[in-house]
Amino acid sequence: MTSPAKTVIVTGGAGGGIGGGITTVTAEAGWNVVIVDIDGEAGQALSDRLARKGLSAAAFLCADIAAPGCAEEAVSFALSRFGRVDALVNNAGIGLVKPITEVTDDEYRHVFGVNIDAAYRFSRAAVAVMPESGGAIVNIGSVHALANIPGYTVYATTKGAIDAFTRALAADVGPRGIRVNCIHPGLVPSPQNRDLIRNFAEDVDGWLDSYTRQKQMLSQLPTARQVGELVTFFLSDAASTITGQAIAIDGGSSAMLYERGS
Ligand SMILES: NC(=O)c1ccc[n+]([C@@H]2O[C@H](COP(=O)([O-])OP(=O)(O)OC[C@H]3O[C@@H](n4cnc5c(N)ncnc54)[C@H](O)[C@@H]3O)[C@@H](O)[C@H]2O)c1
Numbered sequence: 001m002t003s004p005a006k007t008v009i010v011t012g013g014a015g016g017g018i019g020g021g022i023t024t025v026t027a028e029a030g031w032n033v034v035i036v037d038i039d040g041e042a043g044q045a046l047s048d049r050l051a052r053k054g055l056s057a058a059a060f061l062c063a064d065i066a067a068p069g070c071a072e073e074a075v076s077f078a079l080s081r082f083g084r085v086d087a088l089v090n091n092a093g094i095g096l097v098k099p100i101t102e103v104t105d106d107e108y109r110h111v112f113g114v115n116i117d118a119a120y121r122f123s124r125a126a127v128a129v130m131p132e133s134g135g136a137i138v139n140i141g142s143v144h145a146l147a148n149i150p151g152y153t154v155y156a157t158t159k160g161a162i163d164a165f166t167r168a169l170a171a172d173v174g175p176r177g178i179r180v181n182c183i184h185p186g187l188v189p190s191p192q193n194r195d196l197i198r199n200f201a202e203d204v205d206g207w208l209d210s211y212t213r214q215k216q217m218l219s220q221l222p223t224a225r226q227v228g229e230l231v232t233f234f235l236s237d238a239a240s241t242i243t244g245q246a247i248a249i250d251g252g253s254s255a256m257l258y259e260r261g262s
Contacts, residue, residue: 005057007032007082008235009074011065011122012092014043017190018140019091021224022231023058024050026089029232032057034078037092038064057082065092066113071121075129087235088126090119090162091140097151108154115158119165123180127173134177136235139166140227141184141246143254159184163246170244179243181234186250187211189221214259217252 008026012019013035027033027050035058037043043060050058059081063070078085093115096107123137144152145159166182173180187193187208194204201207212219230249233239248254 005030005032005082006086007034007078007084008087008089009034009036009078009085009122009126010089010091011036011074011118013037013089014039014046014060015091015190015192016042017188017192018185018224018227020046021226021228022089022091022140023228025225025228025232026235027058029236031087031232031235032082033059034074034081035060036063036065036070036074038062065118065122066110068121071118071125074122075125079129084131085126085129085135086131087136087138088122089138089140089231089235090122092118093140093142093158096154098154099151100153103154111154111158115155116161116165119162123165123169127176127178130176130178132177134179136178136239137169137180138231138234139163139180139182140231141166141182143184143186143248143250145184145246146248146254166246167244174243179234179239181239181242181244182246183227183230183234184246184248184250184254185227186216186222186248186253188224188227190224212251214261215253215256216250217256217260220251222249222251 008031010023013023014037023033035043040062047058047060061077096111139162141162142159144156145163148156166180170180197204197207
C-alpha cells in the first residue's frame, strides 16, 4: 500500500519570486501544497497552473498571515483538504528600506507582524498537529541576517530574529522528531526585485550583471527555483538528521571580505 502524500503549508506561496519557486518545486516533488497568500489573483493563477501541469494537489487560501487567527485557519484548511500537515515553510516576508529616524511605529509593527509574528504563530499551529512520526519547518531568512547596508535596520532585525527562532524552535521540537532549518537567500532576480532595481537603474540586466561581478564570488544569481530545491531537500528524508541550521544561497556574497572589483 502506498502512503498518502505529505502536506506542506507555504506562506506567501503565490509570489512571483521565491514563494512561487517553493510551491512549484515542492508540488513537483509530490507534496500536497497549501498556498496561503494575501494576493487572491496570483494564488488562484498558480494553483490553476499547477493543476494544468497535472499537479492538482495544490490548494489556495487567500488570507493575511499577520492577522490573528490566520495560522489556525490555515492549519484547519490544510487538514480539511488533505487530512494532515507534515511541513511548513515560513516564506512570506516584506521589506522596508528607510533610515531608522524615518520609520514609524506602524511600519515597524507591520514588518514584524508579517516576518516574525506570523512565522511564530504558523509554527505553533503547525507543530500542534504534525504527526507523531515527525515533521519539518523551513524558515526563509535573508543575507541581511548576516551582513548589511544602510536602510535595513527593521528588515534585518526580523531576519536575524528568524535565524535565532530557527535554532530555538529546533531545540524545542527536536525530541518530537520535528526539524527546523533556515535558508538565507541573497539577491534573487524576482519580478519584485527587478521592479525595485528599475527605480534606480534604467538597465536592470546591466545592473544585475555588475552586481554579480562585484558582490558575489560566483557570477550567477541564485534563482527562486534553486531556493525551492533547497527547501525541498530540507523537507525530505535525505535531511532527516539536519536541524537548527541556517545556510546562505547567495553566490558566496555573504562570505566575501572584499568586493571582487570586476
Ligand atoms: N527575493 C529576494 O531577493 C530575497 C532575498 C532574501 C530574502 N528574501 C526573502 O524571501 C521571502 C520571499 O521573498 P520574495 O521577494 O521572493 O517574494 P515572493 O515571491 O515569495 O512573494 C511574497 C509573497 O508573500 C505574499 N504576502 C506578503 N504579505 C503577506 C501577508 N500579510 N499575508 C499573506 N501573504 C503575504 C505576497 O502576496 C507574495 O505573493 C521573504 O521572506 C523575503 O524576505 C527574498
